Amino acid sequence: MAERIPRTPVREQDPEVRARNFEEVCLGYDAGEARREASRCLNCKIARCQQHCPVHVDIPGFISRLAAGDEAGAAEVIARDSSLPSVCGRVCPQESQCEGACVLGIKSEPVGIGKLERYVGDWSIAHADERQVEIPAPNGRKVAIVGSGPAGLACASDLARLGYEVTVFEALHKIGGVLVYGIPEFRLPKDRIVAREVEAVKRLGVKFMTDVVIGRTMTVDDLLDRMGFDAVFVGSGAGLPRFMGIEGENLNGVFSANEFLTRANLMHAYDEAYDTPVYAGSRAVIVGGGNVAMDAVRTARRLGAEAVIVYRRSEAELPARVEEVHHAREEGIVFRMLTNPVRILADEQGWVKGIECVEMELGEPDESGRRSPVVKEGSNFTIDCDVVIMALGTSPNPLIRDTTSGLDTNRRGCIVADDNGATSRPGVFAGGDAVTGAATVILAMGAGRKAARAIHDYISAGSQDN
Numbered sequence: 001m002a003e004r005i006p007r008t009p010v011r012e013q014d015p016e017v018r019a020r021n022f023e024e025v026c027l028g029y030d031a032g033e034a035r036r037e038a039s040r041c042l043n044c045k046i047a048r049c050q051q052h053c054p055v056h057v058d059i060p061g062f063i064s065r066l067a068a069g070d071e072a073g074a075a076e077v078i079a080r081d082s083s084l085p086s087v088c089g090r091v092c093p094q095e096s097q098c099e100g101a102c103v104l105g106i107k108s109e110p111v112g113i114g115k116l117e118r119y120v121g122d123w124s125i126a127h128a129d130e131r132q133v134e135i136p137a138p139n140g141r142k143v144a145i146v147g148s149g150p151a152g153l154a155c156a157s158d159l160a161r162l163g164y165e166v167t168v169f170e171a172l173h174k175i176g177g178v179l180v181y182g183i184p185e186f187r188l189p190k191d192r193i194v195a196r197e198v199e200a201v202k203r204l205g206v207k208f209m210t211d212v213v214i215g216r217t218m219t220v221d222d223l224l225d226r227m228g229f230d231a232v233f234v235g236s237g238a239g240l241p242r243f244m245g246i247e248g249e250n251l252n253g254v255f256s257a258n259e260f261l262t263r264a265n266l267m268h269a270y271d272e273a274y275d276t277p278v279y280a281g282s283r284a285v286i287v288g289g290g291n292v293a294m295d296a297v298r299t300a301r302r303l304g305a306e307a308v309i310v311y312r313r314s315e316a317e318l319p320a321r322v323e324e325v326h327h328a329r330e331e332g333i334v335f336r337m338l339t340n341p342v343r344i345l346a347d348e349q350g351w352v353k354g355i356e357c358v359e360m361e362l363g364e365p366d367e368s369g370r371r372s373p374v375v376k377e378g379s380n381f382t383i384d385c386d387v388v389i390m391a392l393g394t395s396p397n398p399l400i401r402d403t404t405s406g407l408d409t410n411r412r413g414c415i416v417a418d419d420n421g422a423t424s425r426p427g428v429f430a431g432g433d434a435v436t437g438a439a440t441v442i443l444a445m446g447a448g449r450k451a452a453r454a455i456h457d458y459i460s461a462g463s464q465d466n
């Protein structure tokens with residue numbers, strides 16, 4: 001019986017070896033392994049996995065094709081709902097989405113849906129040159145996209161497929177948003193995966209303008225009023241780091257996770273061939289417990305530091321993906337749970353020499369439903385370290401809000417948009433982290449796709465009026 005087949009283990013780099021390199025940790029399934037894992041799927045009538053996928057990929061549909069050896073068919077099924085399968089297969093929190101709902105998981109292990117999606121995505125990339133890309137006839141309408149992260153890329157692809165002339169404006173010199181500047185190479189290879197998914201968007205005819213900061217180089221108002229764009233989609237993410245506001249955060253050796261990871265990833269600081277300075281110290285303390293904290297701590301480890309996570313709640317509340325925490329532990333990361341920093345200590349030259357913390361205990365649940373951490377009085381202690389990296393979350397940069405007339409934002413600085421991405425400003429749509437605050441790749445991609453449909457409806461309705 002199908003459910004008796006154990007889950008196919010995925011090959012990974014040895015933890016001792018990978019803790020010293022930036023190559024991908026997970027090596028993925030080969031064709032035989034993928035087919036075997038696909039054969040475990042029960043093909044449930046009511047596909048709970050699909051219901052729990054934020055973009056409702058037809059999971060049984062692609063897995064059944066894969067089980068039959070039809071990779072091209074599997075790729076086609078996924079492409080209906082997801083434009084970034086190789087990325088999502090690697091970084092989605094499957095344990096709380098599709099795999100968390102898999103019926104097989106009730107009594108044994110769920111189907112490895114993420115690893116199967118990754119396999120199909122990688123297969124598509126490898127066979128991209130064999131496929132004809134159908135570019136529709138231009139419909140004469142122009143849409144501008146601000147930001148080239150998953151939200152912007154997804155919106156751009158869908159609009160290009162509808163015949164729009166699409167231009168993506170990106171502040172950085174590389175395309176991909178957090179996929180290139182945040183998530184490290186060892187989780188998401190840049191040239192082999194991200195650049196190839198971006199290539200697929202370019203093949204649809206989408207134009208990219210890098211090093212253009214909307215709100216500085218030109219504004220959203222300029223795009224609409226002077227440059228002839230019929231609509232604008234804002235997918236500018238949430239790249240503004242938060243700090244704790246404790247003593248010592250201005251010392252040399254204190255970084256936001258964003259800055260640290262951007263230097264390491266986007267500027268190739270880990271690669272000796274590049275001159276980008278990055279300093280991980282001999283012992284780095286990373287404050288936080290999300291995916292960003294895990295990426296920062298594992299990067300610091302690979303750069304040679306002893307790396308420590310300091311998190312104010314317990315392991316059960318860690319927001320990071322289970323797989324990332326597991327990998328971090330295997331790589332020798334030290335976890336100091338129920339611990340909160342109160343100040344950062346300086347040496348005579350103004351460099352970090354330690355971080356003073358207090359022990360915490362869990363009290364009553366707060367509004368998020370999680371038990372809130374309470375300080376244990378008199379429990380202060382110091383961890384010696386020379387680098388502190390703050391990974392406490394991010395919010396949207398206020399630049400677009402401050403330079404776009406009639407664009408409402410909420411008290412967290414996020415753009416206010418309805419379910420389809422329509423904002424308070426006619427013709428301006430938004431989605432992804434810029435609207436939700438820091439969230440996930442799949443949600444950003446889903447928001448970009450919904451907004452593309454809404455933009456199409458908006459422009460089509462306007463054309464009829466004209």
Ligand SMILES: Cc1cc2nc3c(=O)[nH]c(=O)nc-3n(C[C@H](O)[C@H](O)[C@H](O)COP(=O)(O)OP(=O)(O)OC[C@H]3O[C@@H](n4cnc5c(N)ncnc54)[C@H](O)[C@@H]3O)c2cc1C
Pocket residue numbers: 091092093146147148149150151152169170171172176177178179182183184212213214215235236237238239261291292295321397399400431432433434438439440441442444
């Ligand atoms: C280190 C890290 C690890 C993460 N790990 C995971 C994970 O494992 N799984 C997961 O699902 N999610 C993860 N996330 C979250 C996920 O990456 C984001 O939710 C997602 O990338 C949001 O997509 P987006 O398109 O809204 O924004 P972004 O990816 O942030 O892209 C926004 C783009 O807009 C550009 N931009 C900003 N302002 C302007 C402007 N004024 N003009 C022009 N361009 C502008 C930015 O440079 C950027 O390229 C992680 C995030 C980080 C930082």
